[in-house]
Amino acid sequence: xxxxxxxxxxxxxxxxxxxxxxxxxxxxxxxxxxxxxxxxxxxxxxxxxxxxxxxxxxxxxxxxxxxxxxxxxxxxxxxxxxxxxxxxxxxxxxxxxxxxxxxxxxxxxxxxxxxxxxxxxxxxxxxxxxxxxxxxxxxxxxxxxxxxxxxxxxxxxxxxxxxxxxxxxxxxxxxxxxxxxxxxxxxxxxxxxxxxxxxxxxxxxxxxxxxxxxxxxxxxxxxxxxxxxxxxxxxxxxxxxxxxxxxxxxxxxxxxxxxxxxxxxxxxxxxxxxxxxxxxxxxxxxxxxxxxxxxxxxxxxxxxxxxxxxxxxxxxxxxxxxxxxxxxxxxxxxxxxxxxxxxxxxxxxxxxxxxxxxxxxxxxxxxxxxxxxxxxxxxxxxxxxxxxxxxxxxxxxxxxxxxxxxxxxxxxxxxxxxxxxxxxxxxxxxxxxxxxxxxxxxxxxxxxxxxxxxxxxxxxxxxxxxxxxxxxxxxxxxxxxxxxxxxxxxxxxxxxxxxxxxxxxxxxxxxxxxxxxxxxxxxxxxxxxxxxxxxxxxxxxxxxxxxxxxxxxxxxxxxxxxxxxxxxxxxxxxxxxxxxxxxxxxxxxxxxxxxxxxxxxxxxxxxxxxxxxxx
Amino acid sequence: xxxxxxxxxxxxxxxxxxxxxxxxxxxxxxxxxxxxxxxxxxxxxxxxxxxxxxxxxxxxxxxxxxxxxxxxxxxxxxxxxxxxxxxxxxxxxxxxxxxxxxxxxxxxxxxxxxxxxxxxxxxxxxxxxxxxxxxxxxxxxxxxxxxxxxxxxxxxxxxxxxxxxxxxxxxxxxxxxxxxxxxxxxxxxxxxxxxxxxxxxxxxxxxxxxxxxxxxxxxxxxxxxxxxxxxxxxxxxxxxxxxxxxxxxxxxxxxxxxxxxxxxxxxxxxxxxxxxxxxxxxxxxxxxxxxxxxxxxxxxxxxxxxxxxxxxxxxxxxxxxxxxxxxxxxxxxxxxxxxxxxxxxxxxxx
Numbered sequence: 034x035x036x037x038x039x040x041x042x043x044x045x046x047x048x049x050x051x052x053x054x055x056x057x058x059x060x061x062x063x064x065x066x067x068x069x070x071x072x073x074x075x076x077x078x079x080x081x082x083x084x085x086x087x088x089x090x091x092x093x094x095x096x097x098x099x100x101x102x103x104x105x106x107x108x109x110x111x112x113x114x115x116x117x118x119x120x121x122x123x124x125x126x127x128x129x130x131x132x133x134x135x136x137x138x139x140x141x142x143x144x145x146x147x148x149x150x151x152x153x154x155x156x157x158x159x160x161x162x163x164x165x166x167x168x169x170x171x172x173x174x175x176x177x178x179x180x181x182x183x184x185x186x187x188x189x190x191x192x193x194x195x196x197x198x199x200x201x202x203x204x205x206x207x208x209x210x211x212x213x214x215x216x217x218x219x220x221x222x223x224x225x226x227x228x229x230x231x232x233x234x235x236x237x238x239x240x241x242x243x244x245x246x247x248x249x250x251x252x253x254x255x256x257x258x259x260x261x262x263x264x265x266x267x268x269x270x271x272x273x274x275x276x277x278x279x280x281x282x283x284x285x286x287x288x289x290x291x292x293x294x295x296x297x298x299x300x301x302x303x304x305x306x307x308x309x310x311x312x313x314x315x316x317x318x319x320x321x322x323x324x325x326x327x328x329x330x331x332x333x334x335x336x337x338x339x340x341x342x343x344x345x346x347x348x349x350x351x352x353x354x355x356x357x358x359x360x361x362x363x364x365x366x367x368x369x370x371x372x373x374x375x376x377x378x379x380x381x382x383x384x385x386x387x388x389x390x391x392x393x394x395x396x397x398x399x400x401x402x403x404x405x406x407x408x409x410x411x412x413x414x415x416x417x418x419x420x421x422x423x424x425x426x427x428x429x430x431x432x433x434x435x436x437x438x439x440x441x442x443x444x445x446x447x448x449x450x451x452x453x454x455x456x457x458x459x460x461x462x463x464x465x466x467x468x469x470x471x472x473x474x475x476x477x478x479x480x481x482x483x484x485x486x487x488x489x490x491x492x493x494x495x496x497x498x499x500x501x502x503x504x505x506x507x508x509x510x511x512x513x514x515x516x517x518x519x520x521x522x523x524x525x526x527x528x529x530x531x532x533x534x535x536x537x538x539x540x541x542x543x544x545x546x547x548x549x550x551x552x553x554x555x556x557x558x559x560x561x562x563x564x565x566x567x568x569x570x571x572x573x574x575x576x577x578x579x580x581x582x583x584x585x586x587x588x589x590x591x592x593x594x595x596x597x598x599x600x601x602x603x604x605x606x607x608x609x610x611x612x613x614x615x616x617x618x619x620x621x622x623x624x625x626x627x628x629x630x631x632x633x634x635x636x637x638x639x640x641x642x643x644x645x646x647x648x
Numbered sequence: 649x650x651x652x653x654x655x656x657x658x659x660x661x662x663x664x665x666x667x668x669x670x671x672x673x674x675x676x677x678x679x680x681x682x683x684x685x686x687x688x689x690x691x692x693x694x695x696x697x698x699x700x701x702x703x704x705x706x707x708x709x710x711x712x713x714x715x716x717x718x719x720x721x722x723x724x725x726x727x728x729x730x731x732x733x734x735x736x737x738x739x740x741x742x743x744x745x746x747x748x749x750x751x752x753x754x755x756x757x758x759x760x761x762x763x764x765x766x767x768x769x770x771x772x773x774x775x776x777x778x779x780x781x782x783x784x785x786x787x788x789x790x791x792x793x794x795x796x797x798x799x800x801x802x803x804x805x806x807x808x809x810x811x812x813x814x815x816x817x818x819x820x821x822x823x824x825x826x827x828x829x830x831x832x833x834x835x836x837x838x839x840x841x842x843x844x845x846x847x848x849x850x851x852x853x854x855x856x857x858x859x860x861x862x863x864x865x866x867x868x869x870x871x872x873x874x875x876x877x878x879x880x881x882x883x884x885x886x887x888x889x890x891x892x893x894x895x896x897x898x899x900x901x902x903x904x905x906x907x908x909x910x911x912x913x914x915x916x917x918x919x920x921x922x923x924x925x926x927x928x929x930x931x932x933x934x935x936x937x938x939x940x941x942x943x944x945x946x947x948x949x950x951x952x953x954x955x956x957x958x959x960x961x962x963x964x965x966x967x968x969x970x971x972x973x974x975x976x977x978x979x980x981x982x983x984x985x986x987x988x989x990x991x992x993x994x995x996x997x998x
Contacts, residue, residue, distance in 0.1 A: 067998075243997035253993065259983040261975040262746045264739070281993075285985040293971040295982055297746040299964075301739065302772040309732075309739025309769070310746070316730060317708075318976040319747035320983070339733050429994040432987045438980055471976070472728035472744070473751050476705045482721060482729040494721075 036149060036230040037108055037128040041071050041096035043231050045181075046107040048114045048121045049174075052084030055113065058174030059090040060424070061195055062181065066094050067244050067426060068191045070236040074100040074543070076423050076619065081269065081362040087117045096236060100426060101544030104621035108231055111177055113155075119143055122150075130229060132177065132184070151225060153180050158216055172213040179217025186228035188235065189218060243391075243429050247420035248324075250391035251350050252277030253430060254398025255322055256285060259438050260348070262321040264299045264310025266329065269362050270418040271352035274324035304329035308336045308349070315340075315347045316483060318443065318471040320402050322348035326418075327356040327369050330376060337411055338377025339485045341508070344458075344469070346405035346441065350398065350414045352421040355617045364617025365418035367539055370593035373413045374567055380505065382512050384412045384519060385567040388420065389542035390427040397565075400520065406441035408515050409466060417588070419540045419619045442468045446475040456491040457481045458504065465511030512568055519566035522573050526560045533557065534580035535629075538564040538594060540619055541586050547622035548629075555630060559584075567597065574602050577609075584629055586612040588620050653677045665701035673698045675725035679718070685837030685863030686716055686785045690723040692840050693754065696847035697724065700895070707752045708744060712737040712766060715792055716758030716785035716863075724754075735766025738773035738782075742964075745778055748974040749965050752851060753780035759800040760790050763818045767799075770820075774827035774856050779963035781850045781857045784820055785837065787865040788876040795868035806873035819945065821955060824858040825938060830961030831857035832937075833891075834952045836881055837864070845893035845920075846954060852893075854915040855961035862950060886944055889931070889953040892921040912959050922954060931957045 037043070047062075049055035056077070063075035074093045080086035093103050106126035112118050112133045125131045127147045133139070135152025144150065155176050159169040182189055193211055200206040221227060248271070255263065255278040265275040279298050286295040301307040307323045314321040325333065330351055340347055353369045355361035375381055384404060386397045394416055401412040442462075449455060449470065455478055458467050467490075470479035481492035487501045488494055495501070537545060542563055552559055562576045577583060577598070585595040592611035599606050612628045614620040653676060661669040673694040678687050697707065704726035711717035713734035720729050732740045741755050762770045762784050773782070788801035797805075800820060801813045824832050831853045835843045843861065850857035862881050864870050870877045875884075894900055896917040904911055909923045912931070922931065931937060937956045944951040971978070 241994075243994050245997040253990075257984055257990070259980060261978060261983060262743055264743060285989060286983075288971050288982070291971065293969050295971050295975065295978055297965075297968055297970050297975060299742065299746065299776070299968075301742075302768055305736060306739035306742070306769055306772060309736050310743035312732075313710075313730075313740035313743025313745070314747040314976075315743070316740070317744045317747035317751075319743075321743065321747070335733055336736065430990055432984070432990045434987050436984075438984075470728075472708045473706050473748065476703060477726065480705060480726050480728050482731055484731040485733055486731065 034147060034149070035128050036130075037126065038230040039108070040232055040234050041094055041236060043108040044091060044093050044103050045109040045111070046092075046121075046124070047090040047111045048117050049088050049090065050114050050116070051079060051082060051086050051088040053174070054171045055088070055090070055174045057199070058178050059092075061192065061199070062178050063092050063424070064195055064244065065182075065187055065191045066092065066233060067239060068195065069188060069233055070239050071096060071233060072098045072100060072238055072426055073244075074425060076102060076419070078618065079363050087114050094233065096238060098238065099547040099622070101547060102619040102621050104623050111181070113173070113177065130231065132180065134173070151184070153177065153217070153220055158220065162216065172209075175210055175213035176217035179214035180221035181217075182214065183218045183221035183227045184225065184229050186232040186234070189214070239426060241429055242426045244424050244426050245391045246273070246422060246424045247388065247391045247394040247416050248273040248352065248422060249277040250394040250430065251324070251398045251414065251416060251421070253281055254395040256281045257395070257432055258322075258348070258399040258402040259320045260322045260402070261295065262297050262310065262314035262319045263323060264301045264307040264314075265323050266301050266304045266307045266325070268304070268326045268329050270354055270422045271324040271326045271329070271350065274350050274352065274421065304332040305336065308333040308347070311347045311349075312336060312340055312345050315345045316472070320406070320438070322350065322398070322402070324350035324352065326352050326354050327372075328359065330369055330372055334372075334376040337383065338379060338381050340411045341377065341381045341383065342379075342485055343483050344409040344467070345411070345483075346409050347411045348398065348401040348405050348414065349411055350416060353415065353417040355615070361617045363418070365540070365619055366588050366615055366617065367415070367417055367541075368589035368593065368615065370415070370589070370597060373415065374597055382568070384408065384410060384515055386412065386414045386520060387538040387565050388414060388416055389539055389563065391420070391425050392427040392430060394420065395430045397520070403439040404515070404518060407439050407466070407518060408511060409441060409469060410511070415539060417540055442466060444468050444470050444479060449475045449478045452478070455479055458488065458492060458507070459490040460507050460510070464514045465507050465509070466514060516568045516570050519568065519570065521570050522565055522576065523563040524561070524572060524576055527558060530579070531558055531560050532581040533559045534576060534583045535559050535561045535586060536564065536583050536594075536598070537561070537586040539588075541588060544620055544622040544625060548625045551622055551626035552629060555626070557629070557633065564594065569598065569601055573598070577602065577604055580608075582608055582610060584610050584612050584632070586620070586625055588614050590615045664698055666703060668698065668701075668704070670694055670698040672726070673704055673724055675722050678722040680715060680722070681867050683866040684715070685787065685861075685865070686719045687722065688837040688840060689783065689785055689843070689861055689863060690719050692843040692847055693723050695840070696844050696851065699844070700848055700851060702752055702851070706750070707754060709754045709756060710737050710741045710744065711756045712758075712761035714758040714761045714790070715865075716756055717761055719785065720754070720756045735761050735764070736769055737761070738766065738769035741780055742773055742776060742778055745780060745964070746970070747976040749779070749970070750974050753778075755780055755782040757782065757784050759784060759786045759788060759798045759820070763799040763820055767818070767823075771823065771827045774824055774829045774858070776964050777828065777830065777856050777962065777967065779854050779856070779965070781847065781859070783859045783861055785861055785863040786820065786876075787863050787869050788817070788874070789865050789869040791865050791868055802875040805875040806871075808868055808871055810873075819941075821858065821860045822938070822941060824860075825934065825956055828856075829858045829956070830855035830958040832956040833858070833954045834860045834862070834950070836862045836885060836950075836952055838878065838882070839952070842887070842891065842952065845891045848893040849891065849914060849918075849920045849954070852914040852916045852918045853957070853961070855958070855963050881950060884948060884950050886949040886951050887953050888929070888940070888951050888955065890923040891954050892923070894919040894921060912957060914959060920954065920957070931955065932959070
């Protein structure tokens with residue numbers, strides 16, 4: 034049998050039962066790879082359940098820096114879940130390794146000869162070493178990490194340091210954990226020929242990166258973006274955005290003089306109230322946000338229409354999951370693009386931002402506050418479960434102390450005094466953005482009625498058709514103004530003009546470098562454009578114009594961004610080819626490159642056939 | 649509406665502590681039906697705010713959708729208003745109050761807006777103990793959609809077409825009590841003498857103050873066999889307590905003989921004096937209040953006046969220990985922790 038040989042380039046998958054404490058052990062493994070200076074991308078594949086269901090944790094180790102999901106079979110699987118044992122053994126690639134608890138022997142029929150099956154009597158060791166049943170369970174996880182350290186040549190010192198860091202403040206847990214690591218390490222070292230043909234080797238490839246999940250970064254974006262009011266309702270996978278916001282506020286938003294909170298965090302009764310709270314706070318001039326996922330977007334749509342029409346600035350972070358309806362609550366998708374771009378009845382359009390990394394979750398959340406206040410409208414940050422709930426290696430978060438929040442066009446009492454004839458919806462600057470006043474700021478001037486009904490430039494109720502149309506056209510003008518304010522698309526173009534362009538956004542980005550390389554191997558060269566905002570700027574139009582064929586890569590069934598591009602830019606739909614992946618797992622480079630290859634071959638065949646026909 | 653309200657008034661009209669007359673608290677001419685109870689509520693709000701010398705621009709008036717929710721257009725033109733969406737005013741006012749605790753919040757809603765589509769938000773804004781005055785102009789009918797029975801309509805009450813209401817009505821004052829409101833009153837739009845001191849007391853209360861105001865709909869629910877007509881309400885009204893509001897600056901001059909009245913001190917030091925309450929009635933005793941309300945309900949009486957008051961109530965800001973400064977005034981330096989803190993955060997993720 035030929036074993037797979039690789040250094041710093043493989044996929045290892047841990048199969049566990051959820052609620053058994055495996056998450057922190059698996060995380061310890063991923064972190065230790067990172068500490069060896071090797072790029073790493075861990076992913077949780079978990080059920081919508083708290084205890085007893087199968088869960089997988091997959092870690093891609095990639096010296097080349099390929100951080101997207103690799104897909105296919107894994108090189109190593111650690112099978113700790115009896116329910117999924119057969120499936121896990123099946124999912125090891127030929128020449129790979131299966132590590133399992135051999136306390137009770139494996140069924141004959143499960144044994145594969147094209148992989149190496151390494152049994153470690155983990156339960157037996159725990160039974161021997163620990164009295165407490167809970168410890169017997171928890172330390173199983175640490176023992177297999179110890180064994181893997183020996184098998185993969187992971188520096189033991191790094192694991193020890195990480196354990197010490199993890200249990201800082203609870204020192205009595207450090208020694209027992211390190212002991213458990215040793216137990217696994219020693220067993221593997223004495224029973225197997227370590228290291229395996231798959232192993233890690235210290236490198237210097239992570240620079241000053243951090244490893245953080247997108248939701249934490251977005252929550253920090255709320256803190257740094259100056260949000261002082263947040264209304265929210267728990268929903269997977271967005272919950273941790275607000276929980277992390279709250280956690281950091283407890284640390285960073287306590288008034289030094291009084292010890293009082295410089296923020297208000299309110300868990301509402303539902304998503305309707307959550308965004309209602311945000312709208313009320315924004316109306317009163319606070320920076321404010323909420324986070325939700327698909328079902329919450331449906332519920333918030335009524336209020337999003339009000340905020341659009343009444344021109345209330347707010348930030349909404351949508352951590353997308355697989356829909357429709359309850360869909361797959363713990364699986365990822367990019368399927369709310371159209372629902373968010375046009376949330377609510379009537380003619381509405383919302384500003385969307387598409388972060389691709391946790392760093393961008395942080396930066397774009399902050400940018401969203403500026404954009405919302407500048408444009409006096411909702412801004413929706415379109416994250417997803419893959420980005421929000423998994424840890425990603427990314428550039429450190431940066432803040433420049435010279436940054437100033439853009440609070441947009443708000444008239445102070447002094448400025449109001451200078452205004453002859455205040456009208457809340459008067460387009461004074463001819464950019465569609467009008468001046469607003471905050472309640473309580475001036476005793477005589479500037480008060481008006483904010484409403485979801487049609488009104489004239491002076492905020493007076495009106496059902497006159499002309500007045501209504503003028504206002505709707507002005508809102509459109511504002512949306513045009515937004516094009517020059519939102520984040521431009523990130524374009525990578527070859528020096529020579531190329532016929533093919535890839536268009537993508539969000540978490541698909543992690544698979545793109547690898548896709549380009551896979552395509553290049555097949556002789557296909559492509560330019561790329563990463564969309565970062567809606568509305569689309571001129572650069573998007575130009576890129577489409579410059580290419581004969583565009584592959585729009587998305588993680589939804591219906592090609593939602595493609596629809597939006599075609600409609601907004603009035604494009605020829607034939608040159609926009611959809612590449613769609615929506616099974617709930619993150620898209621892979623392999624999938625994209627195969628789909629593109631297939632499409633190109635088919636088109637060539639058609640071209641060839643039509644040539645034959647014309648002869 | 650093209651009609652203009654006359655700005656002409658008597659040169660010696662009384663002024664309040666701010667040098668303002670009640671006319672400074674008015675707004676545009678009402679477009680509600682002539683005789684609509686809601687306009688009387690608006691007039692009571694104007695009188696109460698003027699007499700309390702509240703700066704009009706420091707009041708925020710919020711509403712949902714419906715006739716009642718249109719009403720804030722017709723009082724306090726110098727105050728910002730927010731006519732939001734149906735049944736959702738409570739969440740908006742929650743956010744507004746969290747952002748600026750220094751304004752006075754008046755929520756104006758109706759029975760459709762509050763007892764049907766908005767019952768959830770109504771319950772939860774009470775549960776949150778938001779510092780606000782929440783008024784329901786309660787007429788048992790949907791006016792803007794022309795006469796459908798609402799969820800507060802009494803069992804057996806007939807609509808204009810003669811159809812009988814088959815379901816029990818929701819008593820919003822009872823709901824408010826159950827949800828933890830710290831000031832609960834019921835009144836009648838036709839009884840300004842009772843309503844004005846109740847509104848003043850509610851505005852002086854630092855917590856959630858609810859006033860259920862029976863406000864007959866002259867267009868769709870003022871007929872015989874309706875239990876919300878002016879005539880029916882007048883016949884069945886029972887005043888639990890006659891309420892006087894004594895502002896902080898005024899000295900109480902009249903004695904309060906044992907057993908005939910009670911004085912309750914409000915958050916701002918003003919006094920609420922209750923007359924004819926009966927010897928064993930204590931508006932601070934929640935269980936007894938619920939009993940009393942049920943007794944009257946069984947007898948088919950509409951019990952009005954101050955029903956319940958917790959003068960020691962704490963509002964949501966106290967519970968959340970938010971800064972005494974309104975959050976919308978915090979400077980960037982207080983909101984943004986800066987780059988050094990972020991460096992430490994980065995390190996924690998390595």
